[in-house]
Amino acid sequence: MNKIFITRSSMPDFEEYIEEIKELWDSHWLTNMGKKHKEFQARLCEYLGVKNIELVVNGHMALEMTLQAFNLTGEVITTPYTFASTTHAIVRNNLTPVFCDINPDDFTIDADKIEALITEKTSAILPVHVYGKICNVEKIEKIARKYNLKVIYDAAHTFGETYKGEGVGNLGDASIFSFHATKVFNTIEGGAVCYKDKKIGDKIYDLKNFGIHGPEVVSGIGANAKMNEFCAAMGLCNLRHIDEEIAARKAVFKNYTSILGDVKGVKISPVQNDVVSNYAYFPVVFDEKEFGKSRDEVFDELCKEGIVPRKYFYPITSDFDCYKDRFNPLDTPIAYDISKRVLVLPIYGELGAENVEKICKIILE
Numbered sequence: 469m470n471k472i473f474i475t476r477s478s479m480p481d482f483e484e485y486i487e488e489i490k491e492l493w494d495s496h497w498l499t500n501m502g503k504k505h506k507e508f509q510a511r512l513c514e515y516l517g518v519k520n521i522e523l524v525v526n527g528h529m530a531l532e533m534t535l536q537a538f539n540l541t542g543e544v545i546t547t548p549y550t551f552a553s554t555t556h557a558i559v560r561n562n563l564t565p566v567f568c569d570i571n572p573d574d575f576t577i578d579a580d581k582i583e584a585l586i587t588e589k590t591s592a593i594l595p596v597h598v599y600g601k602i603c604n605v606e607k608i609e610k611i612a613r614k615y616n617l618k619v620i621y622d623a624a625h626t627f628g629e630t631y632k633g634e635g636v637g638n639l640g641d642a643s644i645f646s647f648h649a650t651k652v653f654n655t656i657e658g659g660a661v662c663y664k665d666k667k668i669g670d671k672i673y674d675l676k677n678f679g680i681h682g683p684e685v686v687s688g689i690g691a692n693a694k695m696n697e698f699c700a701a702m703g704l705c706n707l708r709h710i711d712e713e714i715a716a717r718k719a720v721f722k723n724y725t726s727i728l729g730d731v732k733g734v735k736i737s738p739v740q741n742d743v744v745s746n747y748a749y750f751p752v753v754f755d756e757k758e759f760g761k762s763r764d765e766v767f768d769e770l771c772k773e774g775i776v777p778r779k780y781f782y783p784i785t786s787d788f789d790c791y792k793d794r795f796n797p798l799d800t801p802i803a804y805d806i807s808k809r810v811l812v813l814p815i816y817g818e819l820g821a822e823n824v825e826k827i828c829k830i831i832l833e
């Protein structure tokens with residue numbers, strides 16, 4: 469039986485990629501901000517509608533280095549309803565995550581609960597546009613201005629989205645993207661930071677390339693987190709097909725919605741107003757009393773039939789083993805509750821209507 473996983477990495481035709489990397493054999497220039505890196509950086513600025521972007525080795529390092537570039541101290545307000553990377557990036561910078569609950573409609577940080585968590589140690593807010601749902605950016609911006617806090621968005625799920633007609637990479641002081649193989653858009657592994665202040669871009673460049681400024685000049689204490697030429701080439705290829713991929717995902721999303729939209733005890737999450745979505749994920753929240761089955765029962769049933777959905781995001785990060793003695797998942801009761809009831813169904817361009825119907829049939833029966 470061919471299993472259906474939550475996602476399937478988008479890939480260009482083999483020949484297209486080979487054509488793209490041919491020059492690398494001729495030039496022997498494989499990494500260190502070569503021709504593909506530069507070209508990809510320029511193409512991304514156009515596609516995402518941003519002025520400044522720094523390419524890096526993956527989304528997690530983009531996040532870690534961005535927090536470092538802002539010289540943050542003390543506490544960072546964030547949510548536990550996210551991938552491990554968000555919380556780990558804060559903790560690995562010797563900062564303390566302060567968890568704010570999410571709102572149950574779109575799973576993003578509940579902006580009305582942020583102010584109560586601010587102390588004199590707070591230096592930044594790190595919200596997540598989870599599943600590609602855009603946070604309450606106006607409210608967050610207002611709070612950040614009032615208390616002089618930096619806003620860094622974990623925009624790993626939002627590649628290609630716009631909010632009120634503007635590329636989402638323009639939101640906050642910086643936004644980070646992931647180009648991991650499992651994301652809507654991939655460079656195999658890869659990531660990027662979009663930023664407003666040029667000085668932040670310079671610092672991230674230092675951090676990703678050992679602080680090297682010339683053959684004999686090393687003026688920063690950086691690490692190594694460069695994107696190599698093969699990943700940039702993959703990005704150039706996948707970028708040619710991204711609109712097609714998103715359009716195909718939209719069809720899958722509509723299919724799911726038409727079948728599951730009115731089922732009692734099954735809550736799906738529509739596209740937000742003012743957002744052009746990338747249809748990255750299809751989260752479904754089950755109400756066991758109304759639906760008759762729990763999330764875990766549905767999960768097991770799907771797995772038996774060769775469908776592999778994911779319990780994203782369960783457990784919430786504040787409930788991870790590594791944080792057991794430090795945080796209490798009950799501090800964010802809504803995130804905790806939803807994490808136990810949510811299932812993300814398979815969604816990718818090539819999934820097709822037949823598979824969507826098959827998946828829904830298993831759920832409904």
Ligand SMILES: *Cc1c(COP(=O)(O)O)cnc(C)c1O
Nearest residue numbers: 526527528551553624646647648
């Ligand atoms: C994927 C992801 C990351 C990390 O990206 P990588 O490219 O895998 O390092 C960070 N935050 C969120 C919300 C993600 O889903």
